[in-house]
Amino acid sequence: MMIILDNEHVLVNESDHAAVREVLDSLDLSGTGSAVAEYEDDLAFWFGVDHAIACSSGTAALHLALLALDVAVADEVIIPATAPVMTAMPVLAVGATPVFVDVATSTSFALDHGDLATKITPQTRAIIAVPMWGYPADGPDLVDVCKGWGIPIIEDAAQAHGTMVAEHYVGTRATVGCFSTHNRKLLSTGEGGFCLTADPAIAQRLRELRNVGKRPGEGFGAVFGLNYKLPSLSAALGRSQLARxxxxxxxxxxxxxxxxxxxxxxxxxxxxxxxxxxxxxxxxxxxxxxxxxxxxxxxxxxxxxxxxxxxxxxxxxxxxxxxxxxxxxxxxxxxxxxxxxxxxxxxxxxxxxxxxxxxxxxxxxx
CATH class of the missing domain: 3.90.1150.10 (Aspartate Aminotransferase, domain 1)
Structure with a gap:
């Protein structure tokens, strides 16, 4: 039977149309347009973090996060076995090895700390936590454990805009929080994503990486980078939707x-x-x-x-x-x-x- 009820429910109103038309009329449409910077400022304010970096997809956000943390060939990245495929593919893209860890119980998406401890090795460079379907999963204890190990956390919060744990938004407690703004998400730009971080050095790396390695005062390729920018039209739509x-x-x-x-x-x-x-x-x-x-x-x-x-x-x-x-x-x-x-x-x-x-x-x- 034809699907009459699924999880995709895009809400677009006249404010969204007006925001997109304004940028369209400005002809400032690229991923370096002023609309992108304004969107990032609003994202940082809404989530209560210092830095937000918009990019072309949630998968791109994860890829950028791994690159910013210097995860590379021969490294290992911990991933919950319950995560979606999109969480693991960026790990393969940087040449690292995904290491799958069990969840705490059959009714929780939180990582099992016992299994996690047995799978940490000198090659472990990052741990990814994933609150599936927007359900709160890992708590402050994971942050504390990872600090003790000196291993950064990436939170794949692609589905978790507004989800909270211990009075904090999911995606704001990690070294880097990664989000998607795909059509199905509560904040939708059709395709798109963003990273959140409190670390200014990581934020700068993320910006360089998503803009083909361009640094302030230098040209493209000053460092390694890819073209993962979010277009201005998408940023305008995201900014308008973020207000709601x-x-x-x-x-x-x-x-x-x-x-x-x-x-x-x-x-x-x-x-x-x-x-x-x-x-x-x-x-x-x-x-x-x-x-x-x-x-x-x-x-x-x-x-x-x-x-x-x-x-x-x-x-x-x-x-x-x-x-x-x-x-x-x-x-x-x-x-x-x-x-x-x-x-x-x-x-x-x-x-x-x-x-x-x-x-x-x-x-x-x-």
């Missing part, structure tokens, strides 16, 4: 609560646990099957026109993906595999209304 992000997150959270209350208990679905000091952003509503694999439930939802991301995108442990299979750990990540097997997502965007909740309920009843 707080409201959008609040609306999403309200819909998440509504979907959770409506669905909990149906077909053996239980709400996915939310850590006590965390607050999801409403990117999607997570449930877990208490009776076994969630695939039949997701298939029933799909047949009713309601998309569930794990089924739609073939969600699996990263080391089960063909391009990454040669990096599989000696011992499988049992918690991660169980989480992936039992998790279901249901959309909770602003377009989800009573008629959709009725369709979801009917599908779950069978």
């Amino acid at each position: 992000l707080g409201t959008r997150v609040a609306d999403r959270r309200a819909t998440l609560r509504s979907v959770t209350e409506h669905v909990a208990g149906m077909a053996g679905l239980e709400p996915f646990p939310i850590r006590s000091d965390g607050l999801p952003n409403g990117y999607s509503t997570l449930f877990r099957s208490s009776t076994g694999t969630a695939r039949p439930i997701a298939e029933r939802l799909g047949a009713a026109g309601v998309a569930s991301d794990p089924l739609r995108y073939g969600y699996k442990a990263l080391y089960q993906v063909p391009a990454l299979a040669r990096h599989a750990p000696a011992t499988r990540c049992a918690n991660a595999e169980r989480l992936i097997e039992t998790v279901v997502t249901i959309p909770c965007h602003e377009g989800v209304g009573p008629q959709h909740l009725g369709r979801i309920a009917a599908a779950l009843r069978g």
